[in-house]
Structure formats: structure tokens, C-alpha cells
Amino acid sequence: MSNYPFSYKLSWLPRFVKPSLVGDAQDFAPMAGTLMDPPPKQTVRLAFVGDISAVANRSAPDCDPAIKALLGAADLVIGNCESPVVDRPSAALGTRLGTHHAMSERFLDGALAAVGIAREKLVLSLANNHVLDQGVAGFDETVAALQRLGIRMVGLAADGPVVPVQVGPLDIGFAAFTLWRNADESLFTGRVSMDSDAARWPRDGVDLLYAVPHWDWEFRHFPRSETRALAKQLAGQGVGLIAGHHAHVVQPVEKIDRTIVAYGLGDFLGTAFARQPWPGRIGGIFVVDVSTDAGSRGAIASYRLHPFMRLRGGDHERLLLVEALKGRMRGKVEARLRTVFPSSSSEEGVTA
Numbered sequence: 001m002s003n004y005p006f007s008y009k010l011s012w013l014p015r016f017v018k019p020s021l022v023g024d025a026q027d028f029a030p031m032a033g034t035l036m037d038p039p040p041k042q043t044v045r046l047a048f049v050g051d052i053s054a055v056a057n058r059s060a061p062d063c064d065p066a067i068k069a070l071l072g073a074a075d076l077v078i079g080n081c082e083s084p085v086v087d088r089p090s091a092a093l094g095t096r097l098g099t100h101h102a103m104s105e106r107f108l109d110g111a112l113a114a115v116g117i118a119r120e121k122l123v124l125s126l127a128n129n130h131v132l133d134q135g136v137a138g139f140d141e142t143v144a145a146l147q148r149l150g151i152r153m154v155g156l157a158a159d160g161p162v163v164p165v166q167v168g169p170l171d172i173g174f175a176a177f178t179l180w181r182n183a184d185e186s187l188f189t190g191r192v193s194m195d196s197d198a199a200r201w202p203r204d205g206v207d208l209l210y211a212v213p214h215w216d217w218e219f220r221h222f223p224r225s226e227t228r229a230l231a232k233q234l235a236g237q238g239v240g241l242i243a244g245h246h247a248h249v250v251q252p253v254e255k256i257d258r259t260i261v262a263y264g265l266g267d268f269l270g271t272a273f274a275r276q277p278w279p280g281r282i283g284g285i286f287v288v289d290v291s292t293d294a295g296s297r298g299a300i301a302s303y304r305l306h307p308f309m310r311l312r313g314g315d316h317e318r319l320l321l322v323e324a325l326k327g328r329m330r331g332k333v334e335a336r337l338r339t340v341f342p343s344s345s346s347e348e349g350v351t352a
Contacts (some may be wrong), residue, residue: 002129002182008217015219016272019249019279021339023222028252030344031337032304035258040291040301044168047074048243048286049268051082052111052124054103056270058315060110066321067308068116070285076167077117078174080214080245081124081153082271084131084138085145091134098273100133105145111269115319119150123165125176127155127193128214128245130271132183139191154212155193161201162209169292175201175239176212180246196230198237207298208290210241216264218248219280221340223263228254235259241300243286248272250284252340253305260300262286270310270317281310282322282333307337 047070071077083101085108094100112119124146132139146153154163155176162173177193188194195201196213203209211234216227223231231242235256242261244251248271251264266283270276285306291299309325311318322333338344 001184003180003185012218015217016280017277019219019221019277021221021336023220025222025252025339025342027254028341028343029255029260031253031307031341032302032344033253033255033260034302035260036291036296036299036301040293040296040299042292043289043301044075044170044292045073046167046288046290047071047077048262048265048288049077049079050265050283051080051128051245051248051267051271052108052269053083053101053267053271054107054111054269055083055098055101055272056274056276056310057107057111057317060107060114061269061310061316062313062318063115064308064320064324066324067285067319070287070306072116072118074121074287076121076123076165078123078212078243079125079268080128080212081126081142081146082128082130082245084134085142086134086138087141089134090138094133101130101271102134102138105149108145109149123152123154123174125155125212125214125245126153127176127178127212129178129180129182131192132181132187136187136191157190157193161193161195162203162206164206170207170290170298171205173201173203173206173209174212175209176214178214180214196234198234198239201237203238208241209239210243211239213242213244214246215244216247216251218246220247221249221251221336223247223251227263231261231263232256235261240298241288249280250282250305250307250337250340253303258299260288260303262305267310274312278329278332279336282336283308283310305341307333309333
């Protein structure tokens with residue numbers, strides 16, 4: 001059994017058809033910001049992407065060279081593996097209908113190459129509601145496939161709540177967890193991390209503690225009050241950076257003391273039906289520079305959200321930065337971004 005409230009289930013289809021802009025737009029941060037002035041002498045660059053799936057892609061996506069350059073310049077790329085990686089889906093009907101996710105190892109490998117993400121520089125979270133869509137065998141097959149590809153994983157209960165990853169001279173602790181599940185709790189327990197209490201997370205030897213939450217409600221541009229309260233709690237417990245998933249639409253950025261929160265980055269590769277309404281096609285690549293200087297090691301120096309669009313291209317998607325869009329579509333996308341990020345100026349990517 002899933003753990004979604006009944007009201008949430010009732011609202012899923014209406015919100016998918018028309019993603020909601022209802023919510024409080026106050027007190028959020030702009031799309032880009034500088035936290036250290038003067039900047040540190042040396043940094044490492046992290047690039048966060050949203051959910052990755054093959055639901056809307058039967059072949060590898062076409063990718064804007066500017067997006068490939070952006071991802072290729074990062075020292076580490078972090079995303080959410082929204083689909084089990086299996087050769088043959090066990091939930092055949094649900095997979096055809098799109099309610100159960102699956103992607104092949106070959107597809108994932110080709111998609112990563114198409115968007116310029118080197119596998120050795122990639123970390124994928126498995127802490128999400130779809131990870132057991134193909135059963136326990138599909139979960140085990142996913143772990144084995146990512147190991148073969150040389151992709152690091154977080155969000156596995158067996159690894160504990162915090163997984164250390166070395167990025168250049170920094171040791172970053174990754175704490176991935178999901179608040180939502182599509183299967184019975186007994187299947188998730190012992191396999192997928194569901195621990196959102198950072199007070200219990202170990203952090204010895206970690207320069208920066210980073211949370212990867214699968215939270216909030218889908219197709220809402222503004223996070224719920226409960227989600228913001230959890231972000232504030234995590235920040236108070238020493239988490240310095242939070243980049244979330246599950247909403248499938250772009251959500252605001254918030255600064256809580258010295259903690260930066262990107263509530264939702266949307267989808268990186270479409271996780272819903274191929275003919276998805278346009279607001280759900282807006283995604284974001286969240287780039288964060290982290291200081292490696294002796295006096296500020298692990299501190300966030302600056303951040304910037306790069307919005308992009310997933311357009312249909314036959315049996316796959318085309319990924320374009322918003323500034324590369326043309327005509328009426330660009331105007332609609334920029335208007336939506338101005339609503340979600342009202343404090344951002346034109347220099348930060350939301351043009352008038």
C-alpha cells in the first residue's frame with residue numbers, strides 16, 4: 001500500500017493537467033545568488049538535476065550543447081533515478097500505461113552520453129516512490145545495473161543515512177530519503193532510506209552535509225508549509241544544502257541562514273506521459289559552487305538555477321535552455337518562471 005493521503009490521490013490528475021501556482025511566493029530567494037564576497041580562491045562545482053526516467057523517451061534525448069557544456073563543467077552531477085533499471089519489466093501492464101516506471105541499462109547509458117554526464121562524475125538517488133515499481137527483483141537489478149555502469153548511489157538503507165562522497169578535496173555527506181512510497185512499507189524498509197531526522201545522521205569528517213529529499217506534492221510550483229517546515233528543521237540540524245525531487249515542476253529556492261534549499265528541480269528526463277502539458281516540461285539545473293579554501297571549507301560560495309525546457313522530438317525529448325526557446329513558448333515559460341521566482345531579475349535568467 002502507498003502512503004499518499006486520499007486528497008492527494010484525488011488531486012493528482014487535475015494538477016497534472018494544470019500544475020498549480022497556488023501558494024505563498026514571499027520570502028523565497030532569487031534564482032541566483034552569491035553568499036561569499038569576495039569569492040573563495042578555489043571551489044568545486046556541483047550540478048543538480050531532477051528526476052530521470054524513460055517514460056517520455058523511447059530513445060536518447062537530443063540535448064542543447066549549452067546544457068552539455070554546463071553539466072560537463074561540473075565536478076559532480078547529482079540526480080534522482082526515478083525508474084528502476086531493468087531489462088524486462090515485471091509489471092508489464094503498468095509499465096505500458098505509465099503508472100509503473102522502468103528503463104533499460106542501455107537507455108540510461110545512452111541518455112547520459114547524450115546529455116554529457118560522465119558516469120564517474122554522477123551520483124543517483126534511489127530514495128523515491130517508484131524504485132520498487134518492478135518489485136524486489138527489479139530493485140536488486142537496478143542496484144546491480146548502476147554498479148556495472150560505475151554510477152555511485154545514495155538512498156540505500158544498507159549504506160546508512162549518510163553516504164560520504166569525495167569531490168576534489170572535499171568530503172560531502174549525501175543523505176537521501178523519501179517521504180513517499182508506491183508500495184507497502186515492509187518492502188521499502190531495509191532497502192530504501194526513509195529517515196528524514198538529521199539529528200540521527202552521522203557527520204564526522206564531512207565538510208558539507210547535503211540532503212536529497214523526495215518530498216512535497218506533485219505538480220505544485222510552491223512547496224507546502226509542511227515541506228518548508230522540514231527544510232527549516234534540516235537546516236537547523238546542520239544540513240548546508242538541500243535539493244529536492246518529486247514535484248515534477250520547478251519550485252523556488254530558499255535561503256535559511258547559511259543553508260540553500262532548492263525545493264524542486266522538475267524532471268530532467270520526462271517521468272510522466274509523453275504528451276505532458278507544457279508547465280510540467282520546465283526543469284532546472286541547479287549549479288552550486290562550494291569553497292575548498294582552508295578558512296571556509298565546505299561553505300556555499302554561490303548558486304544559480306538554469307531553467308530549461310523538454311520539448312517533444314518524435315519518440316524522445318529535446319532539451320533546450322529557456323533562452324534558446326523562440327516565440328510564444330518562450331514567453332509562456334518566462335512568465336511562469338517570473339511567477340515562481342518573483343525576486344529574480346532579468347540578469348538571473350527571467351527576462352521581461
